[in-house]
Amino acid sequence: MKKQFAVIGLGRFGGSICKSLAAEGMEVLAIDQDEEKVREFSSIATQAVIADTTDVKALKGLGIRNFDHVIVAIGDNIQASIMTTLILDEMNVKHITVKAQNDYHEKVLRRIGADEVVHPERDIGVRIAHNVVSRNVLDYLELSDEYSIVELAAGDKLDGESLIDLDFRSKYGCNILAVKRGDDIHVSPRPEETIKSGDVLIVVGADDDINRVENHWINDED
Numbered sequence: 001m002k003k004q005f006a007v008i009g010l011g012r013f014g015g016s017i018c019k020s021l022a023a024e025g026m027e028v029l030a031i032d033q034d035e036e037k038v039r040e041f042s043s044i045a046t047q048a049v050i051a052d053t054t055d056v057k058a059l060k061g062l063g064i065r066n067f068d069h070v071i072v073a074i075g076d077n078i079q080a081s082i083m084t085t086l087i088l089d090e091m092n093v094k095h096i097t098v099k100a101q102n103d104y105h106e107k108v109l110r111r112i113g114a115d116e117v118v119h120p121e122r123d124i125g126v127r128i129a130h131n132v133v134s135r136n137v138l139d140y141l142e143l144s145d146e147y148s149i150v151e152l153a154a155g156d157k158l159d160g161e162s163l164i165d166l167d168f169r170s171k172y173g174c175n176i177l178a179v180k181r182g183d184d185i186h187v188s189p190r191p192e193e194t195i196k197s198g199d200v201l202i203v204v205g206a207d208d209d210i211n212r213v214e215n216h217w218i219n220d221e222d
């Protein structure tokens with residue numbers, strides 16, 4: 001049977017989740033207290049309904065407990081987001097994902113039963129900040145609070161160095177997952193592989209360790 005999703009709050013975030021799920025052919029119930037929003041999604045979602053999800057009766061009436069995954073995308077109204085999450089948890093909804101506005105909101109959500117808390121604004125902010133701070137970081141994927149995968153642009157400093165001599169693993173605790181050279185990508189590169197200026201290194205490790213690699217091998221100012 002198809003997995004059934006419900007999205008509460010059809011702002012930019014909830015709306016785009018709703019559209020993506022519908023585009024993937026999933027069953028999705030779109031919920032918002034705003035009639036306009038619901039009208040907008042009536043032709044996109046499997047079903048779209050007007051409801052205030054801080055009202056237990058309204059949620060019960062929608063049979064929300066039968067959904068496999070409920071996404072709470074109420075942004076600005078933190079109180080409504082918390083109330084909704086609490087009610088969903090009390091109804092034993094299997095999987096609850098909630099969008100948090102800030103760290104305190106996130107802490108509360110985790111305590112009251114959110115299975116997953118997402119922080120889209122903060123994550124995008126971190127990503128942009130990282131790209132701005134270090135122009136040699138081409139892309140950035142946060143794996144957790146501590147670990148990331150980054151793409152680093154190799155310059156002259158790394159030109160001609162072999163991976164075995166660099167030994168990022170024992171010197172910095174980082175691993176090079178792949179080396180991109182033009183259109184070629186060498187996944188799990190051999191230790192004797194030599195880096196050329198202009199290569200892109202895809203590195204995984206703790207943020208602090210990646211920063212040390214960046215400072216020593218990538219940034220000009222060092």
Ligand code: ATP
Binds near residue numbers: 010012032074076
């Ligand atoms: P985003 O940052 O994702 O764009 P937004 O700022 O556009 O969000 P918000 O006002 O934060 O939107 O809330 C998202 C949606 O949640 C709105 O469309 C709002 O009507 C809806 N919403 C807020 N409170 C409730 C509630 N108690 N029940 C149902 N829907 C709600």
